[in-house]
Amino acid sequence: MDYDHLRNELVGNYSNLSRRLKQITRYAMSNPNDMALETIVVIAERADVPPSSLIRFAKSFGFNGFREMQKVFQQGLVKSSSDYRKRVQTLNRQLSQQGEVALSNLENFINGGIEALHGLRESVTDEQIENAASILAKANVIHIAAQHRSFPIAAYLTYALSHLSVPNILLDSVGGMFAERGKTVRKGDVVLAVSYSPYANEVLKLVEVVQERKIPVIVITDSVLGPLAPFADVCLEVKETEVFGFRGLVLSSLMCLSLSLIVELGKQLEH
Numbered sequence: 425m426d427y428d429h430l431r432n433e434l435v436g437n438y439s440n441l442s443r444r445l446k447q448i449t450r451y452a453m454s455n456p457n458d459m460a461l462e463t464i465v466v467i468a469e470r471a472d473v474p475p476s477s478l479i480r481f482a483k484s485f486g487f488n489g490f491r492e493m494q495k496v497f498q499q500g501l502v503k504s505s506s507d508y509r510k511r512v513q514t515l516n517r518q519l520s521q522q523g524e525v526a527l528s529n530l531e532n533f534i535n536g537g538i539e540a541l542h543g544l545r546e547s548v549t550d551e552q553i554e555n556a557a558s559i560l561a562k563a564n565v566i567h568i569a570a571q572h573r574s575f576p577i578a579a580y581l582t583y584a585l586s587h588l589s590v591p592n593i594l595l596d597s598v599g600g601m602f603a604e605r606g607k608t609v610r611k612g613d614v615v616l617a618v619s620y621s622p623y624a625n626e627v628l629k630l631v632e633v634v635q636e637r638k639i640p641v642i643v644i645t646d647s648v649l650g651p652l653a654p655f656a657d658v659c660l661e662v663k664e665t666e667v668f669g670f671r672g673l674v675l676s677s678l679m680c681l682s683l684s685l686i687v688e689l690g691k692q693l694e695h
Contacts, residue, residue, distance in 0.1 A: 425486070427456075427500025430493075433485055435647070439654045441484070448473055448481045450628040452497075453621070453651065460497035464490050537676045540663070544677040547661040553681075556642045556658040557688040563614035563640075566592040569606070569631070570617070571624035577644075577678040578618050584686045588693065597626070606630045609639060618644045619652055620674070631655040644681065646674075660685075 425433075434449050441449060451471035452459050458467055468475040482493035560566055566585060570578035575596075582594040595605050603626065609615060615634050619627045628651055631641050635655040643656035646663055653659045662677045 425496055427496055430485070430496050431500075435650055437485075438651045444473060444477055445481050445484060446632070447471065447629075448477060450623070450625045450651065452481075453623050453625075453628075455625070456497055456622060457501060459494060460501040540674055540677045541680060543663045544680060547663055548681060552658055552660060553684050553688050554692075556660065557685060557692050559640050559642060559657060560590075560614055560616070560685075560689050561692045564591065564610070564612040565614075566590060567595055567606070567609050567613060567615045568592060568618075569595045569615060569627050570619065571597065571602075571626055574618040574620050574624070574627075576675065577682060580679065581616065581618075581682055581686075584682065585689075588686065588690055590689070590693070595630070602626045603629070606633070609634050609637075611637070611639065614640045614642065616642045616644075617652060618678075619650075620646045621650070623651055628652060644678065 431453070434453060438446060438449055448471055451467075455470070458470060462470075464475050464478055468478055471478075478490045482488075482490040485493065487493040568578045568581050568585075578594060582592050585592040593605070593608070595602055606626075609630075615631060617627050617631050623645075631643065631652055632655055635641050640657045641655050642658050642660070643652045644660045644662060645652045646661065647653070648659055648661050660681060662674060662681055
């Protein structure tokens with residue numbers, strides 16, 4: 425089993441796992457480097473589980489023990505170890521091979537952004553936008569949750585919602601208080617979560633907890649098979665595209681989706 429296969433197995437079987445194994449899955453997907461490099465004792469401490477649970481976790485996916493599973497994470501780490509400098513070197517090499525007909529860097533990234541927008545047209549429907557806006561319109565407070573590279577679109581959403589005079593809270597990690605701020609979500613509120621692979625453990629844990637409390641959740645993510653999707657009342661799938669290994673192109677699609685959602689919400693609030 426290679427790393428991509430293992431990752432698909434973790435995502436596909438997430439809803440069938442026990443609560444403890446779900447906890448480990450969230451940690452593994454958010455911290456694949458730790459899973460590859462740290463000892464079982466360190467990983468268990470950071471994931472807040474007993475070491476024996478990590479062994480059970482590995483065996484539940486067909487491995488003889490945790491060490492055997494860890495080798496797959498190590499293979500994935502080696503595969504993804506190229507940094508931005510190597511990506512730029514690849515870009516320059518490919519462009520030089522194209523000669524005089526080569527597209528500029530800008531043109532390549534524009535084409536990638538256009539491809540991402542075409543993907544958005546196929547993955548999200550008007551009905552989904554209307555349903556998500558309907559849920560948001562009924563909220564006392566909208567709690568927007570995102571971490572890492574998903575955070576910029578969350579910041580825009582709180583900006584746009586504030587201009588609509590819609591009560592909202594941006595759940596950030598200032599002071600390491602993400603989990604504590606998440607506890608302020610109350611009945612009648614809605615959580616709007618944005619997360620992309622590798623999924624932020626804090627966001628995964630939040631949507632699971634609030635869904636158990638019957639609080640509506642709107643999810644924006646990269647796959648309807650991802651670990652956030654099972655907790656969503658509405659799951660808006662915005663797939664990523666890559667140009668020379670860079671994945672930031674999804675931001676153009678996320679902005680387009682966010683604007684559509686905000687306009688629809690504004691329309692519904694007027695009625």
